[in-house]
Amino acid sequence: MLKQFFIICSGADADILEHCSKGEQNKYTGIGATVFFTAVMAFIAGSFALYTVFDNLYSSIFFSLI
Secondary structure (H helix, E strand, O other): OOHHHHHHHHHHHHHHHHOOOOOHHHHHHHHHHHOOOOOOHHHHHHHHHHHHOOOHHHHHHHHHOO
């Protein structure tokens, strides 16, 4: 289930990867995990930057989601 989520995050076609080898599936899973965790780190960095501007946790989270 987590592997499928990371494959979707990588932008690959999941139907085609079902017929490929495990090595190809693992490669696109790694690419998807890299994309996902980069987005998570960007969200944290953006929230912190906005927190330093507004000094309010709720507004910083709200504006970092936009």
